[in-house]
Amino acid sequence: MTATAATRRLAIAVLILAAIAAFFFFDLGRYLSLELLKSERDTLADYRTAHPLLLGTIYFATYVAVAALSLPGAAFMTLAGGALFGVLMGTALVSFASAAGATLAFLVARMIIGDWVQQRFGARLAAINAGIDRDGAFYLFALRLVPLFPFFVVNLVMGLTRLPARTFYWVSQIGMLPGTLVYVYAGTQLGEFRISLGLVLAFVLLGVFPLFARKAIAVLKARRLYAHWPRPARFDYNLVVIGAGSAGLVSAYIGAATRAKVALIEEHQMGGDCLNTGCVPSKALLRSAKLAAQFANAREFGIVSAQATVDFAAVMERVARVIKTIEPHDSVARYTALGVNCLRGTARITSPWTVTVRDGNTETALTTRSIVIAAGSRPLVPPIPGLDQVGYYTSDSVWNLRELPRRLVVLGGGPIGCELAQAFARLGARVTQVEMLPRILVREDPDVSAQVQAQFEREGIRVLVDHSARQFLHAGEEKILVASHQGHDVRLAFDAVLVAVGRVANTSGYGLEELGIGTTRARTVATDGALQTIYPNIFACGDVAGPYQFTHTAAHQAWYAAVNALFGNLRRFNADYRVIPWATFTDPEVARVGLNEIEAKEKNIAATVTVYGIDDLDRAIADGNARGMVKVLTAPGSDRILGATIVGEHAGDLLAEFVLAMKHGMGLNKILGTIHTYPTLAEANKYVAGNWKRGTVTRGQWAILDAYQGWRRGANGLGAVIAQLSALVRDQRPAYASDAAEKVDRRAAAGASH
């Protein structure tokens, strides 16, 4: 930039700032008020009749100045345009003045800092610039039509982009026209200054206009998207579902149940991850592992001669048998009987209405009104040097093992890593679990992680937190993992490594890129609340859509995706994520619904935390499982449950009571008022509610009861009672010092309903 250009810019900037400062200093905003317009209405009307051109010119120039200087008052000026000049002339004046003023503001922003912004942030703005080059006019049109952002903000921000000024002008002129018309019309009614049907209509129009505009934008957007693709005259299917895992199966089921013609395409195995490589095999493996652990602890139960010899191959064969037993639930036969056309092969979306299925050398094209993407996820394998050379297992391949690795490294301290680490350790492997974060199960509260880690260590698992896997190598016959811990290298020899550091959604290779369906920062398919992608007839659900990676959330989302795909033209439903439970099936199990303490803190949500220790529970003691806790977060001063975490035997099952309570708005008082069978683990839920209740009893309330009972015994006269009450009743301190101080008779409490 030359020195003259820089000086000119500075001068203009100073002039503009001076004009803005003068506006505020002299309080010129007081002239832009409806009150003033009302009081001067007759004078202005006379003036308009006498000098229409002059008033029009003054009005036009003022509007341009207000818009160009981004002063507050554009909405007033538009209403005044209607009040002074009527609908036709008012709309014409406002339309040209607002577009001209907006373009001046746009040019000023561009001239003063536009170049600087592009130079300074050019690299980071690359994506925005590309978007503006491609779709800038459309973005601006949408912003003008749906006034989500203030008028002046749009002018200034657009000035910082590379949108051509000419485009900015004409798009603004056209895009603002419908809104201008509505506001000017409202202005003509304000000119009447009395409540009239027209005035009411004007306000109704102002209210509904953004809704109509948004709908119009959605229709326009969809038309632009679909314009690239030829639309079939007729469709083979109402719904094509890609992937027959938990999400795809439920989508297909909903489709068939609502009499839709549905095709379900699976390239690998019906049932997907959950049945074949996820929930089912892992829980079957954990069952064998638990039995082995119970044998190891048999002496504690008085059984002195039990001894477990694990035949690992037989354990894995049982796992395979369990899968086979459950397989029919998810089979082609079952879904075909339900009316679904099950196709084997790899699906590819070739247009918003066409999916091809490739099976070997055969390719079939299907046309469909709607598509549900349920392509799932796969294990994430981090690019650690040497990993490929030493070889590794993931949750996809570990089920093929038939020989127990002597020394197993489990990379990852999340739910899958923890479940499999404990299972393999209990079956006899020497397991080292390596986690780069400071604790395992890092999404749970620290006390939860600590309880699970303590149990793991008791069982002989070496848990290395804060260890980051840096390299794998061969040293002679040995396989070695080099992990970095607090600046030092730690070398671990192993026979097999299981990589369990997370799962990544399957989003490439089947047409999403070609259709321009984007992904989120979490690398899942980008959808809106109704699970719709940018195409109104293409939806996604399950692991591929996130944000959760559970079978039950996949099934939950699938209902919304399928219903919206089939009936979205009538009504759409946003997926409801308010109450999402989950469990990690370690021993002790960890189950959670809603908030825990760390999330409450992160989100700055005030919560009362109540804990009940399961070490105190009769049934847990009798079973030899007296460890764990129930922790509940409630809204302060209320029994409304914000979240619950349970650690212990059958935590996943026990959680159901809290899930139900949260879903249906029942608080801890309702759980406390429910009879729980004695002796069961479920009583823990009632006891945590009891602990919460006792925490609400104040010393003042105790004082009232003391005085009442004393009076009933004749120990206190009425005067003494009143004196005692007035002194103590305002004492709001908790009556019970701590949960542990007060023991309750379990048998009595189990039957008591309050």
Ligand SMILES: Cc1cc2nc3c(=O)[nH]c(=O)nc-3n(C[C@H](O)[C@H](O)[C@H](O)COP(=O)(O)OP(=O)(O)OC[C@H]3O[C@@H](n4cnc5c(N)ncnc54)[C@H](O)[C@@H]3O)c2cc1C
């Ligand atoms: C070890 C382990 C344990 C787990 N334990 C639990 C648990 O206890 N509880 C729980 O709730 N969740 C658990 N999960 C998670 C659960 O398995 C997943 O969240 C769930 O299976 C996701 O279902 P989905 O339908 O979204 O995906 P998937 O089950 O992965 O199904 C996607 C399907 O799409 C197919 N596919 C992909 N692309 C194409 C294409 N182009 N054409 C045709 N077919 C295609 C795939 O072959 C696959 O079958 C566990 C996961 C693992 C790995």
